[in-house]
Amino acid sequence: MAMHINAFEMLADPTRRLIVEALRDGERPVNDIVRRAGIHQSGVSRHLRLLHDAGFVSIRPEGRRRVYALQPGPFRELEAWIAGYRRLWEARLDRFGAALEERRNDGAAKEEPGQ
Amino acid sequence: MAMHINAFEMLADPTRRLIVEALRDGERPVNDIVRRAGIHQSGVSRHLRLLHDAGFVSIRPEGRRRVYALQPGPFRELEAWIAGYRRLWEARLDRFGAALEERRNDGAAKEEPGQ
DNA sequence: CATATATATTTATGGCCATGCATATTAATG
DNA sequence: CATTAATATGCATGGCCATAAATATATATG
Secondary structure, eight states, X not given: OOOOSOXXXXXXXXXXXXXXXXXXXXXXXXXXXXXXXXXXXXXXXXXXXXXXXXXXXXXXXXXXXXXXXXXXXHHHHHHHHHHTTTHHHHSXXXXXXXXXXXXXXXXXXXXXXXX | OOXXXXXXXXXXXXXXXXXXXXXXXXXXXXXHHHHHHOSOHHHHHHHHHHHHHTTSEEEEEETTEEEEEEOSHHHHHHHHHHHTTTHHHHSOOOOOTHHHHHHHSOSSOOOOSOO
16 A cells, blocks of 8 residues: 555565565465465565555455455566666667766766756 | 576565666766666665676776766566566466366475476 | 562673774776 | 875674464354
8 A cells, every 4th residue: 555665675675575485376365375485474474565565466354364465556667677778688788978978077966958 | 607696585675776766778877877866876886786796787997987887687587587477467377287186185285386 | 469460661791783993905197 | 105096894883574372263063
C-alpha cells in the first residue's frame, strides 16, 4: 500500500531476493518460504511484510495459511528505470551533450540539464 | 573489477542512484557530481570507488581530473534478472506448477524444483 | 473449549555502512 | 621546488536494519 519504499532497497537484501525468487513461479504460504530461506520464521514474516508494503507481493488468507504472490507493479518500475539506460549497451554511448557544456561553467553550478 | 558485489545493493543507496543518474547522459569528473550530489566530496569519491569495484563505472584520468563513465555490464545483469519476471505483467501469472506439489510434502523439505 | 498449527509482532542486539572531517596523494602551475 | 587544485583515503561516529527469541493472534481440530 505504500509506494514510498524504493524497489532497489527492497531487492538489496539477499534474503528478500531469495523470497522473491521463491515466489517467481507461483504463490506460496509462509512456511514454504521459511524452509528455503534458511532464517527464522519471524524474519521471513517481517520481510514479507516489507515486500507487501512496497507492493511486491499480495496476501491471500487460506485457512490458517497466508498465501503470498508476486505483484507486477514494482517490476514494471524497475524495468522502466533500467530502460533509461538501454542505449548504454544497445548503441555506443554518445559523449556529446550535457557533459561537455557542463564542464564549461567550471566555477559555479548554474543549472542541471538532466533533472 | 570485482563482480561479487550485487547490483541491487549498489543501487539501493539514494546517493549512488543520484550519481548513476548524473552519469546517464555522459561522462563526468568528480567535482561535477559533487555539485549535484549534495554530500561531501569524500563521500562521492567513496561511492564512485564502490561503483567502480562493482563494474558500474570506468575511470579515465584526464590531467588532475578523474572522469567517470557508466559501463553496460551491471545494467545488462539487472535487465537479465528482471527479464525472468516479465511474464508477471505480460501474461497472467500461472498458479500451477511447483507451488501446488510443494504444498503436498508439508512436513519436511525434500527438494526444491526452482533452484 | 482446549490444544495444536500457522503466522505476526514486540523487544533487544549486533553489525554494517553512509557521512564528515582531516589528511594524504597526484598533478598542474608559477 | 612551493603552491594550489582535484581526488582519494584513514578514522570516528551515528543510525538504520536484519536477525533471533519470546510472545501474541488467529484458525483449525478434537
